[in-house]
Amino acid sequence: MAYSISSEILGGSRSDVKILGELQFRQRLRSHGLLRAVWRFYRRFRPATRQHLRTEPAVVGNLVIVYRHVFLSEDSRRFPQKSRPLGFDYVKCFQRLIETIDASSNAQRVRVIVMYNGTSAQLASDPFENYLQKCGRNIEVQLIDAHSALASFLVMLRAIRDMPFKPNDIIYFLENDYLHADSWVDEVFRLYSSGLLFDYASLYDHPDRYKYPRNYGRSTIHVTESRHWTTAQSTCGTFIMRHDVFLRDFEYFYTAVHDHVMFTRLTVGMGRKLLTPLPGLAVHCMSEHLDPLQRFEEYFVRDVVIADENG
Numbered sequence: 001m002a003y004s005i006s007s008e009i010l011g012g013s014r015s016d017v018k019i020l021g022e023l024q025f026r027q028r029l030r031s032h033g034l035l036r037a038v039w040r041f042y043r044r045f046r047p048a049t050r051q052h053l054r055t056e057p058a059v060v061g062n063l064v065i066v067y068r069h070v071f072l073s074e075d076s077r078r079f080p081q082k083s084r085p086l087g088f089d090y091v092k093c094f095q096r097l098i099e100t101i102d103a104s105s106n107a108q109r110v111r112v113i114v115m116y117n118g119t120s121a122q123l124a125s126d127p128f129e130n131y132l133q134k135c136g137r138n139i140e141v142q143l144i145d146a147h148s149a150l151a152s153f154l155v156m157l158r159a160i161r162d163m164p165f166k167p168n169d170i171i172y173f174l175e176n177d178y179l180h181a182d183s184w185v186d187e188v189f190r191l192y193s194s195g196l197l198f199d200y201a202s203l204y205d206h207p208d209r210y211k212y213p214r215n216y217g218r219s220t221i222h223v224t225e226s227r228h229w230t231t232a233q234s235t236c237g238t239f240i241m242r243h244d245v246f247l248r249d250f251e252y253f254y255t256a257v258h259d260h261v262m263f264t265r266l267t268v269g270m271g272r273k274l275l276t277p278l279p280g281l282a283v284h285c286m287s288e289h290l291d292p293l294q295r296f297e298e299y300f301v302r303d304v305v306i307a308d309e310n311g
Contacts, residue, residue: 071118087300205280
């Protein structure tokens, strides 16, 4: 197998401005005092609806990983505030992702779409492309022409909204600086087959839970056949949801400027339920935010250690 590049280059357009304006207008209307009172009165008498979307056994779709990557020639210069663990490498993050997918019993149910913010020439010169050539898995690459991470995010959201996924397909928005545990794919399918009532999931056990335990005092713990999951108020820009949940909450993704604000609005403000695993199934590769228990980051230097042991 080999990767394939879409002939269409996605970019910002007037429709983005129009969509953003319409959604922001709706939200201003909902924040109007009189209109909010009318809405609350209507909700008292309308038929009851479920607050969360339940994932029932035997109706779980495929897992679609939407991997956000960008042409990066000088990561430390572009992002001097990001302190990385020893040996950090974007290619190794993606390599680890593919290794864990291929090792899963559900590997054939996983689709990988790379949203690459860069030109075809930049992709061709990127070490990331070398791995795409040899990884042995069919990877779909979609080029994006955006001038910022936020603009790229908006383009990606619109593209995923317009793709013909099934309502029960699982969408995983994944940033390019995460490492994953061996069993994460199977754990995600078990979670969505468990019948637990929730809206979103993150695979990251954020260390803030242990640094600031008071902020997580209202968490509840759930269990599947193989793992504990706990509720959280927010997570980073890497998260999982069913496609019907994505469509339902599209406007809140599209109008958000920060992931913490977005999730706080969804969980605290709207009662959406976010689950995270205990222990974690992935880690955000920032030196100050590594997993409190597991040493995922040792993957970056594993080959060096093995070479030293054999030498």
